[in-house]
Amino acid sequence: MRDILILTEADLRGLVSLDLEAVDVVERAFGALASGRVVMPPILSMELADAHGEVDVKTAYIPGFAGFAIKVSPGFFDNPRLGLPSLNGLMILFSAKTGLVEALLLDNGYLTDVRTAAAGAVAARHLAPAGVRTAGIIGTGVQARLQAEAAHLVRPFQEVLVWGRDAAKAAQCAADLGDALGISARVEADPAALVAASQLVVTTTPAREPVVRADWLHPGLHITAMGSDQAGKQEIDSGAFARLDRYVPDRLSQCRLLGELRGAIAAGVVSAGAEFAELGGVVGDRALGRSGDDQITLADLTGTGAQDTAIATFAVDLARRRGAGTVIQA
Amino acid sequence: MRDILILTEADLRGLVSLDLEAVDVVERAFGALASGRVVMPPILSMELADAHGEVDVKTAYIPGFAGFAIKVSPGFFDNPRLGLPSLNGLMILFSAKTGLVEALLLDNGYLTDVRTAAAGAVAARHLAPAGVRTAGIIGTGVQARLQAEAAHLVRPFQEVLVWGRDAAKAAQCAADLGDALGISARVEADPAALVAASQLVVTTTPAREPVVRADWLHPGLHITAMGSDQAGKQEIDSGAFARLDRYVPDRLSQCRLLGELRGAIAAGVVSAGAEFAELGGVVGDRALGRSGDDQITLADLTGTGAQDTAIATFAVDLARRRGAGTVIQA
Numbered sequence: 080m081r082d083i084l085i086l087t088e089a090d091l092r093g094l095v096s097l098d099l100e101a102v103d104v105v106e107r108a109f110g111a112l113a114s115g116r117v118v119m120p121p122i123l124s125m126e127l128a129d130a131h132g133e134v135d136v137k138t139a140y141i142p143g144f145a146g147f148a149i150k151v152s153p154g155f156f157d158n159p160r161l162g163l164p165s166l167n168g169l170m171i172l173f174s175a176k177t178g179l180v181e182a183l184l185l186d187n188g189y190l191t192d193v194r195t196a197a198a199g200a201v202a203a204r205h206l207a208p209a210g211v212r213t214a215g216i217i218g219t220g221v222q223a224r225l226q227a228e229a230a231h232l233v234r235p236f237q238e239v240l241v242w243g244r245d246a247a248k249a250a251q252c253a254a255d256l257g258d259a260l261g262i263s264a265r266v267e268a269d270p271a272a273l274v275a276a277s278q279l280v281v282t283t284t285p286a287r288e289p290v291v292r293a294d295w296l297h298p299g300l301h302i303t304a305m306g307s308d309q310a311g312k313q314e315i316d317s318g319a320f321a322r323l324d325r326y327v328p329d330r331l332s333q334c335r336l337l338g339e340l341r342g343a344i345a346a347g348v349v350s351a352g353a354e355f356a357e358l359g360g361v362v363g364d365r366a367l368g369r370s371g372d373d374q375i376t377l378a379d380l381t382g383t384g385a386q387d388t389a390i391a392t393f394a395v396d397l398a399r400r401r402g403a404g405t406v407i408q409a
Numbered sequence: 410m411r412d413i414l415i416l417t418e419a420d421l422r423g424l425v426s427l428d429l430e431a432v433d434v435v436e437r438a439f440g441a442l443a444s445g446r447v448v449m450p451p452i453l454s455m456e457l458a459d460a461h462g463e464v465d466v467k468t469a470y471i472p473g474f475a476g477f478a479i480k481v482s483p484g485f486f487d488n489p490r491l492g493l494p495s496l497n498g499l500m501i502l503f504s505a506k507t508g509l510v511e512a513l514l515l516d517n518g519y520l521t522d523v524r525t526a527a528a529g530a531v532a533a534r535h536l537a538p539a540g541v542r543t544a545g546i547i548g549t550g551v552q553a554r555l556q557a558e559a560a561h562l563v564r565p566f567q568e569v570l571v572w573g574r575d576a577a578k579a580a581q582c583a584a585d586l587g588d589a590l591g592i593s594a595r596v597e598a599d600p601a602a603l604v605a606a607s608q609l610v611v612t613t614t615p616a617r618e619p620v621v622r623a624d625w626l627h628p629g630l631h632i633t634a635m636g637s638d639q640a641g642k643q644e645i646d647s648g649a650f651a652r653l654d655r656y657v658p659d660r661l662s663q664c665r666l667l668g669e670l671r672g673a674i675a676a677g678v679v680s681a682g683a684e685f686a687e688l689g690g691v692v693g694d695r696a697l698g699r700s701g702d703d704q705i706t707l708a709d710l711t712g713t714g715a716q717d718t719a720i721a722t723f724a725v726d727l728a729r730r731r732g733a734g735t736v737i738q739a
Contacts, residue, residue, distance in 0.1 A: 083515065085415070088739040097425065123453035127470050127477070132508050136466050140457050147457070149466065149503060153508030163507055171481060173499075177493055178462050183513060185413065185739040288630055304589030405737065409417040409515040 084182040084395060086404040091161065091186045092396045095231035097193050097225060099104045099181035099232055102204070102270070102394065105197035106362055110274065111138075113359025119330070119384050131157045139384030146172045146181055151385065164188075170391045182395045192392060196225035197324050198329060201280060202378035204233040205361045205368045206327060207279045207301040211236045217272040217290055217314070218283030219243035219252040222305065226281040227256050229277040230303075234279060240267040271295050282306055282314040290343075293318030298373040304339050305380040315339050315377065317346035324374035325367075329358050330383050338379040414512040414725060416734040421516045427555060429562055431723065432534070435527035436692055437487045438719035441471045442660065443689025449660070449714050457590050461487045469714030476511055478721035480714065482521065494518075500721045512725045512734075519723060523718040526555035527610060528659060528688070529633050532708035533690045534563040535698045536657060537631040538607045541566045545603040547620055547644070548613030549573035549582040552635065556611040557586050560633075564609060570597040594619075596656075601625050612636055612644040623648030627661045628703040636671050636708040645669050645707065647676035654704035659688050660713050668709040 086094070095101060105176040111117050117283030121140040126133045140147045159165060168191065170184040184190060189388035199222070202209075211234040214225050219241065227239055239256050243249035249266045267273040274280055274295040283304045284290055291302065293316040304314045320326060320343040326336035335341060335351070343349040356367040358378060369376050398404045416424070425431060441447050445544045449469040456463045460486035470477045482498040489495060498521065501698040514520060533541075541564040546553050549571065553663040557569055569586050571594070573579035579596045587594030604610055604625040614620055621632065623646040634644045650656060650673040658664035665671060665681070673679040686697040688708060699706050728734045 085737060085739075087737070118455055118457065119455055120455045123450055123466055125448055125450045125468055125470060125477075127448065127505060127508075129472060130506055131509075132505075133466070134477075134503070134508060136468070138453070138454055138455055138464070138466070142459060144531055147455075147463070147464075151503075153503055155506075158507055161507065163509065167509060168589075169501070169510055171499070173464070173481075173483060175457060175462075175484075175492065176460055177488055178464060178485035179497060180462075180499055180515065185510065185737075187739075203618060225706070255702070342440035355551060376645065407417070407515075408734065409517075 080408045081179060082259060082406045083180055083409050084398060084406055086182060086184045086344060086394065086398055087190050088185060088187045090398065090404050091184060091189055091394055094396045094403055095190065095193055097228055102191055102197045102200040102232060104389045105194055105386050105392045106201045108141055109201060110142060110362050112383060112385045113363065115356045116142045117385050120330060130155060137384035138389050140175060141385055141388050144388055144392050145175060147171050147175050148388040150387040160234045162341035169254055170387060171184040172188045172275050172391045172395050184391055184394060192221055194227055194390040195222060195305065196229040197381060198380050198386060199226045199231050199305060200229035201362065202303045202358060202380065203230040203301065204253045206325065206376040207234050208299050208372045208379055211278040213238045215240045215241060215277035215278065215280040215344065217242050218306065219245065219248040220283060222283040223252050224255055226283055226305065228259055230279055230281060231260050236279065238263040240265060240273045240276060242267050242270045242273045262390055276376050284313060284314055286314045287312055289316040290314050292316045293322060296322050296375050298375060301376045303378045303380060307338050308381050309337055310341055313339060313342040317343040317348045319377065320348045322375055323377050325353050325376040327358050327361055327376065328355055328379045331355055331357055333381045334379045338381045340379055410738045411509060412736045413510055414726065414728060414734045414736055414739050416512060416514050416728055418515060418517045418519050421514060421519055421724055422729065424733055425520065425523055427526050427558055431523055432527045432530040432562060434719050434723045435524055435716050438471055439531060439689035440692050441473060441688045442713060442715045443693060446472045447464050454603050454605050457536035467714035468715055469609050469718050470505060471718050472713055474718055474722050475505060477505050478502050478718040478720045500717060502721045502725050503614040514721055514724060515597060520720045522551055522555055522610040524550060524627050525635065525712060526559040528710050528716060529556045529635060530559035530563050532633045532688060532691065532710065533609060533631065536655065536706040536708055537564050538629050538702045540702060541608040541732045543568045543570060543607045545570045545610040545611065546598060546609065547572050548636065549575065549578040552613040553582050553583055556613055556635065558589055559589050560611060566609065566717055568593040568693040570595060570603045570606060572597050572600045572603045608631040614644055615642060616644045617642055619646040620644050622646045623652060626652050628705060629674055632707045633708045633710060637668050640671055643669060643672040647673040647678045649707065650678045652705055653707050655699060655706040656685050657684055657688050657691055657706065658709045659711055661685055661687055663711050664709045668711045670709055
């Protein structure tokens with residue numbers, strides 16, 4: 080009989096916030112990932128066509144972390160008709176020494192939201208210009224809000240602009256961000272104007288046609304594109320790659336298949352074998368990041384199992400210190 | 410907030426036994442698997458070399474089953490030095506309609522033991538000669554015992570012979586089987602003599618060199634080989650394939666990579682593209698199975714996610730009917 084810690088979404092929301100501590104934990108995972116010491120197998124993916132559903136399983140082992148997480152993310156796209164969320168999921172934390180189950184994190188995707196936004200903060204910290212006055216957010220979902228909050232932790236901009244295809248949703252998102260960040264926040268109906276006014280842009284859409292055109296890019300701009308996580312999605316016009324001073328993937332091998340890089344390779348703008356320093360490499364070596372305020376940079380975030388292992392380990396450490404959650408004997 | 414059912418190993422041992430009901434559930438999964446309607450992605454596998462560990466994740470969706478299971482199986486081979494088991498693991502059952510987590514089955518590998526043995530019973534039911542007087546078990550571990558018990562459910566033999574490399578373990582296994590089955594049970598020190606005396610042989614070893622030679626095969630013999638679950642393992646001499654009337658894989662594509670078939674293809678005894686009816690096909694069509702008491706048959710069991718989904722769904726149905734387990738709100 081051993082103790083297994085069970086943490087519900089409510090427990091986890093009480094323990095883990097999108098703050099600099101969470102950003103640092105995720106940054107450490109990227110550092111390990113780029114060092115080549117992380118073991119991260121390809122994603123297991125299963126489609127349930129009858130139910131209009133899919134399920135993905137991700138994992139990664141990071142030397143130096145006491146545990147490794149396995150994350151299961153189902154997406155069932157008819158759920159809203161049943162009054163249920165499309166996305167949910169859980170993580171399981173195992174001891175990296177014995178393989179025994181340490182904790183079940185029934186987060187319904189909350190930890191994924193946090194670790195995804197935290198990756199945006201890591202990208203902004205190392206790639207955005209030092210002085211960001213205005214941030215532009217393209218997209219109006221949960222990540223639109225969280226990415227803005229995450230970026231604000233490392234670049235405390237004074238203004239945020241929001242663009243979305245649905246004007247009402249964009250207005251709500253801008254209102255929420257104004258409240259959350261206590262800064263000027265408004266809808267910008269023209270995405271070109273949004274990019275022109277911003278030093279930092281985050282794209283958080285499920286777009287399959289580019290929403291940012293190459294000729295909108297300007298000196299002193301950093302873009303974090305985090306919507307593409309499947310072949311077929313694309314947020315940034317491939318022509319943009321010819322204008323970048325730095326292109327930084329979270330995981331190069333994965334971005335070739337799933338990220339903005341995939342589209343650029345398909346369009347012939349980037350060669351399939353082109354090498355780029357990963358985000359974790361930029362974290363560890365400033366010379367690989369932005370080297371001038373006038374540069375144009377793009378971070379391509381597709382999501383990694385290393386982030387899941389990092390955030391799950393962090394959450395369980397906090398829970399143990401604070402006596403949170405439910406322990407069962409199994 | 411939703412209810413999630415948590416079942417510990419103790420709960421599951423109280424609910425699920427290796428009996429004809431479990432065999433029938435697993436047989437139904439094989440039937441669906443062979444029908445081509447099952448979705449079963451390749452296994453996700455991660456090695457943790459620092460810790461001498463590995464972890465596998467399997468899943469399958471079977472139309473007609475209300476849920477699908479994801480099984481996580483860690484194997485950490487230094488654990489015995491720490492007084493811990495090498496193998497453990499858990500299953501998670503999701504609704505096949507909504508993808509929501511229904512139950513966590515903290516079985517430490519118990520359900521895998523049962524579904525693996527049940528597959529042996531399915532093979533024996535459809536491939537062993539009608540009259541089995543003596544069964545031979547090669548191997549002395551947990552599956553040696555369970556495979557004998559499973560086969561006895563469908564072919565109530567009067568005698569069981571056990572061979573193992575370690576004579577003391579073989580003696581203990583034989584004693585345990587005599588007690589469990591209430592029949593004559595003894596060690597046979599010569600594996601050739603064991604095969605000669607048996608109408609049904611089960612091999613349950615982690616052998617990397619064949620333990621059953623081709624010239625030991627005799628008319629009226631069925632062999633179930635269930636030890637090979639990785640490239641590199643092999644229990645049956647590849648020459649045996651030339652003598653078989655029926656070769657039946659649990660999953661053809663997987664047996665080409667992991668099973669006895671892999672060795673036979675490598676040895677040039679079987680062509681890489683050779684087609685064979687799967688176990689589920691034999692279940693559904695008697696003409697594909699044994700058609701005479703003098704035939705020689707081999708079932709090659711590598712383990713499938715379909716079995717996991719079947720046994721997990723079965724266990725959760727039983728638990729709900731009997732009010733077993735712990736419900737948490739998450």
